Amino acid sequence: MKQGAQGSADTGTPRAAGSAGAGVPAGRAQVQPQPRVPQQGGAARGEHTHSEPPVPVAPRVRPVVQRASVRGQILDALRAALVAGDLRPGEVYSAPVLGERFGVSATPVREAMQQLALEGAVEVVPNRGFRVVRRGVRELAELAEVRAMIEVPVMLRLARTVPAERWAELRPLAEATVRAASSGCRATYAESDRGFHRAVLSLSGNGQLVQIAEDLHRRAQWPLVGAGSEGRGRAELVADAHEHMTLLDALVARDLDVVRALVGEHFAGAAAG
Secondary structure, three states, rough: OHHHHHHHHHHHHHHHHHHHHHOHHHHHOOOOOOOOOHHHHHHHHHHHHOOOHHHEEEEEEEHHHHHHHHHHHHHHHHHHHHHOOOOOOEEEEEEOOOOHHHHHOOHHHHHHHHHHHOOOOEEEEEOEEEEOOOOHHHHHHHHHHHHHHHHHHHHHHHHOOOOOHHHHHOOOHHHHHHHHHHHHOOHHHHHHHHHHHHHHHHHOOOOHHHHHHHHHHHHOOOOOOOOOOOOOOOHHHHHHHHHHHHHHHHHHHHHHHHHHHHHHHHHEEEEEO
16 A cells, blocks of 8 residues: 555656656645745736825825915915015015914915916015015006007907807906995905906906907006005996996997097096006
8 A cells, every 4th residue: 555655656756856857855846836826926916006096196196285285375475465465565575474473384374475476466575575666657558558458459359259148247246346445444345346357357268368358457456556455436436337337338339439448447547546
């Protein structure tokens, strides 16, 4: 029986040795199936690797989105502060100090200020911060003239082509400007005023025109040198806002002479403020 068992083992040994190579002892031949295990493990690792890339992507994306969001909010807040007169012409403001005011680090404030520098609202003062640009009546009048050159022809063309029902859709925006003006807050009214003009010009279908006109409009809303914190009074803001309602009526009626006169007076009134 032992010889039979040994013969059986000897019979199996050459096959194992043949598969692994001649002269390999029988004890090692029994380990031969093990190299197949890493191949299966390698396939598993390959599948795991394919599932790994999405994991680090999210952490990299989130900070960028959050940072851009904070910077955008700070930019809006700084623009509102400019219109309200909280950032006074000629004064220098540092990013760290403004960051403490808004409860953020200096970095998003500095980035927002650099954007305002590109727009001409502030200028960089090395090692100190940003100075709010001083503007006079002449610059405001020039802005009003340029705005009229751009917007009046567009509105006249729209008055000839846009149906009355489309103008009626803008009436809630015009009413919103009246409510904003009644609040007496210049920053609130400035935002609502730009929203109405943007909606009107958007009917032209020219995105570049809308962007340029809004940039000019925003610059025209910055306070003048020597303007007090009160700026234009509530009555002046309300009168300005009511011109939007009158303008819509003229656009619906396609009264081109009234449209031309109203837009010109609207810009002139803004320049006087």
